[in-house]
Amino acid sequence: MTKKRAWTIFRIIVPTILSLFLLTILLEHTSFLTLFTGICIFLFAMTLLQESFKILSGGILDQFLDKVANTNFKSFIFAFVLTTFVQSSGLVSVIAISFLSASLITLSSGVAMIYGVNLSTALSAWIMSFFGVKSQISLYAMPLIVFGVLFFINKHKKVKGLGLFLLSLGFLFLGISYMKEGFENFKESIDISQFQMQGFLGLIVYVLIGFFITTLTQSSHATLTLAIVALNAGEISYENSIAIVIGANVGSTIMTVIGSLNSNIEGKKLTATHVFFNIAVALLAIVFFKYYLWMTEVGAELVGIASDDLVLKLSLFATIFNIIGVVIFYPFISQMCTFLNKIIKVNPRKSHIEQPVYLTESALEFSDSALEVLYLESKHLFKNTTNLVSRAISLNSGDIYTEENVDELISRRNRPIEMNFDEEYQNKFKGIYSNILEFAVDASALSDDSEISAEFMDLRRANLFMATAIKSAQTLQINIIKYAFSTNEVIKNEYDGIRKNLLRTLRLAQALIEAQDNEGVKELIEELNYNVKKYDSISSSSLDSHIRYNRITDTIASSIMNDMALAKSIANDLTHSSEILVYHMNDKLGDSSQKLIDEEIHKD
Template sequence: MFRKLLFPLILCLLAWALFINPAIKDIAAGIAILLLGMTMLEQGFNAFVEGPLQKLLLRATNKLYKSIGLGFVTTALLQSSSLISVITIAFLSAGLIELYAGIGIIFGANIGTTATAWLVAIFGLKIKVSAFALPMIAFGVLFIFQKSKNLKGFGYVLAGLGFFFLGIDYMKVGFDIYQDRIDLANYAMTGFWGLIVFTFIGILITLVLQSSSAAMALILTALAVGHITYNNSLALAVGANIGTTITAILGSLGTNVSGKRLAGAHFIFNLVTGLIALIFINQLRFLVDDIALLVGIADTNYIFKLSIFHSIFNVLGVLIMIPLIPSIIKLLNKFFVEKLSDKDTIAYPVYLNDSILAYPQTALKALLDESRRLFENATFEIVSHGLNLHREDIKGQEKLKKIVEKSKEDLEIDVETLYYNKIKIIYSKIIKYATLAQSKFSLAPKNMEAFTQIKLANRNVVETIKNVRGLRKNVNQYMNSENAYIKKEYNRLRHKISQVLREIYVTGLDSNPEIHAKKLKKLKRKAVKNDALVDGTLDKLIRDNKISSVMATSLANDSDIVADISKKLIETAELLYIKQDSLLANLEEDVN
């Protein structure tokens, strides 16, 4: 709702500002051109680092310094901490990285945003940028129209840099013109309220521009032409840092609880860092003066001094917050809690949300995890209970034959109701997201097939539930029958499925599930081979008048159903447990 209202609000504010003072058009155009440049830079670098960046994200989970370094480097390159935040949230939501690593990447991204301030301070405000910005745009556009992905990427980077510097030049011109009419420096505020008011203005600027990097470029440009005072610019810089958390919060709205926890960590970091900077702003200002004096920067060179300040309080914030990460994670885990009711843990998806569709890896991983979750929870329960077997008994160590023989009680479950309550919604979501992923990504045929396999595996689950529903009536009728022969055959059918369920359960627990592949294949062959109609059991029972013709018909049909249930359960388990890593590895190679 907030995001929908923000865009028309910005449009109204811009129209109002241009109406009351047309001279502001150069500043507005400069901001727009700069934002266009940053978007093109982001798009250009993505052509080179999309695959490697995602691969690095997956590997930046074992050491905190790696996560921080990755966040710093990628943000400095892409000029967008928001992009890094969104990517990280997507990977975290899909379970590809841990919250600890995600927080490290966000910390590093905050340091990376300081690169924009230095880029503006060193190049944008010291050189007549229009002299080389326009040729960069011209050559960049030529490269953009090439077919090669790398040449296109280079063109976007070149044109993006051109637009970036041209936007700064427009803003400088606009502030110079505007200064002849109104000198904003006359509205400078000192003391406590000056800090509060200009920090709030910095938050608003970032909220409107949706980029702390763009906000810093605007602040530095205004400072360069004397439209704001140095002291007020410090508070604006702090506000811009706090304001950038809005993007992460908005990006997490469509994610699961993991994404919300990361957005919460981002908010805590920027808020605490901002408060520390405001509380110790005088001490930090003196430190900046000392550093400027040490490296030979003039006392009145406020552009460089603001860049130093921006870097210091971001780095200082990271150093202060690193020891607090375990406490932050505990707090976030308490605040953002996964609901443990059946409605939330089984019937509704946990891993599927819009953010996972940002990248092929996150989409495939989330779909596999959601399918496995459905398979292990609802399916295991419905199949075992549908045969009047307790799932905890199947998961245990007792011999399955004994379990089947002693399980004579009707568990009185309604398979149809369980299907609608625990299967239908999540099944439809899995099919929907798998289809969306196939339509969105351009992948090699074998990797597109992976999404189809997921859909087929989940269809197996649905068909298995329907088969259990049809089988249950005869199981209830014959498991306690006075006819010992038909009773034995139906216990044999229950035993077959319980064997499959136990082997699948053990496979799911094993860190090396591949070792169970042969056993599962053997069970699949055995299920077909031991069909009462195939192995001659049914013929013998009929010839010897051991069972009635009605019993024989039921047994013939149900033997086939049990073979089909076993086959579908095993095929689904093979995909979700044994083939999962190879599917993800193949996709990673394709993306890279």
């Protein structure tokens, strides 16, 4: 038997045996089965949640978040209110991670949300102290799932996205409920009074107890309730109950860590923030424990809490504990974001995400060098942009650089090219684009020369045109795959025309930024603009004729017109972007070419 065959058999047999062993354990211990079911539902819900954000982005969700999370303070308040309502700090934390992973909020807003989540647990302690109850989020699961499914089967894209959002929240609640239920037997068997002890050792032991109980129950609110009940019954001392509160604060990060398993690098930054903040605040409380107790006593006297009302004093401690943490860390949100961006990076060897090639910190020292590397990086991104657009219309990126006749090439490319546009966008465009914009802002701020600052802004505009072209191409790709290879010759011919015009634009734009001589630049600009005007010359009369003779439906005709408008928008954006780049590329251009470029750049 060869080594390769033996290894293949090993890879099949070992996972099979382990799976059967795990299945046996799960079937014999229903608490474990319930726990793992909850974790799986939770992770599945996280995937659905991020997908729903992609569908809703650009619409009502963007508008909502733009109002409630467009500043750090608003994000902080939003998370505080939401956590108070759902009574689960972990749930709101993973929602914040999903928002950030879907690029719906900034990293700083996400960090502010994490701080708001932590402060909300203090309010929850007061609610439990007064009423002795907590909200059961599992009660929300069923109606959310019901309405989520009803909305999801709707044909309207945004309604479908809302349905997916509600469905994912329902599954999140359901997953958390199963996880809690799975640990119910463990929770009921916990007798924390048996560990009673005083001094520093007692503090550490009960911090660990609070951490493990929260890890098991997946709810810091449940741990606070347990501590309050135990304190009220005299099973543990006041200091021990405070230590449980500290431990519960750290244990609440576990759900966030689980929720970040399916998130991107941005989501993992937010997870790191949550873990760092909670551990740092807990360490502060442990080191300065006596001072925290003193502040609690002073605060109790100020608000009129009786000296023997230990339950309310525990709630006051939880408030002081969280307020101190927020007061210390909230002013340094920007520094925290800078730290996270430097520490948590994508490993280039393990990732397909392209990184900037030319942008360096040293280039920022001189405006001229900064402008040069910014141009080179923009040119690099332009190539990636044209490649992505070509793939969106089911062409190979190499088709841009050949001299093959356009008609013949399109006739050869008669099969759709399936690609995950979101993934390609993340890998080939987004990272470089974000770095370019950040570099341009920094370079412009450091420059004292107003003319050079204006050039930085122009290069930013060139990159914004690229981003707009990419967004339009993503929308166009859907109908290209759907209609461009139709057996209906009329439909196929119309989409062939769109693909041909865009291929010409891609070739001309790429040639323009490589052009060296004055006449070549002038000629290419004129050709590009002539090619854009071709879209205006397309008459709807031919489509009317096709509809009249039942060659196509009015719905198809509408799609064709919309896609022609998208193609024209892409051509316009690529033209403007390439004109700006060539303007900055060649200082030796003649006056006539410079004038022509200036007119084209600024005519909109």
